[in-house]
């Protein structure tokens with residue numbers, strides 16, 4: 001994709017800047033904003049993002065792409081209404097490989113994105129994370145919980161970058177009166193995740209599709225709660241359009257442990273895979289589940305997509321990426337995807 005200069009927007013059209021817009025979440029956000037009539041400028045240095053995620057928007061009149069590291073000064077010669085700051089390596093494998101870039105984009109990059117929002121008088125949203133709660137001692141996690149983070153452990157670069165980013169966002173809000181939002185994103189999955197990003201969904205699905213053993217770390221009793229990307233995007237857009245400056249958890253509270261999750265992937269894909277237990281990475285959180293009371297109350301938001309529905313779309317995407325033929329749906333999988341019928 002070639003770099004295109006932003007064209008002049010039409011009057012009254014909302015203008016959004018999405019940092020990290022070529023990534024998994026940033027690209028879904030960009031699609032949703034374009035669908036809702038925004039003019040969108042994506043800024044991404046492509047260290048973990050991929051132009052394939054936005055290639056379908058090339059040539060669209062409301063879209064432009066700037067390849068830039070957002071830790072450098074961001075210059076845009078057009079008005080901006082919303083800045084959505086999503087740029088960051090986000091999978092444990094990525095931020096372990098790129099610890100300094102992760103810390104820089106969370107600190108210097110957030111500073112530049114906040115500076116852009118302040119200069120343009122734009123509203124600012126920070127994509128924060130459930131990792132600010134670390135290995136949580138409070139369960140489920142509410143926004144009041146301050147977290148249990150090991151600053152010097154391998155995950156510290158991501159957790160502390162995001163905690164710093166939250167602190168800087170609040171400082172700009174308090175000191176400069178910037179209208180800010182903070183979303184704490186819990187585990188999210190869907191099409192456009194990288195096959196090799198190391199996260200559990202692409203790892204298990206690609207292993208199952210190849211009939212290879214599913215690598216469960218530790219004894220698999222650690223829990224996560226998985227939200228489908230479309231649900232997350234709806235929650236994030238509602239948050240930006242709301243009036244709260246407090247952090248808001250967005251995630252799906254349906255919690256399960258990783259061994260159960262591996263068995264579910266084997267069942268849905270019909271794979272012949274076995275389970276292979278591998279060592280648990282250091283500081284891997286034991287449990288994670290969002291308390292979404294605040295999102296429900298302030299945004300009227302709850303997740304809608306079931307795990308079965310979300311996984312069906314995700315598995316189809318990975319099948320395509322792996323160049324595998326489309327699956328014939330089994331009677332069992334058809335049953336599990338059927339929507340409940342209204343009573344006769």
Ligand code: UDP
Pocket residue numbers: 091092187198199200201203204215216217218222224258280281284285
């Ligand atoms: N995990 C696993 N096997 C894998 C990859 C991950 O058992 O091949 C586990 C990992 O140890 C963690 C959970 O799955 O407990 C979710 O990991 P992920 O990297 O997706 O994200 P995290 O929630 O840890 O940031």
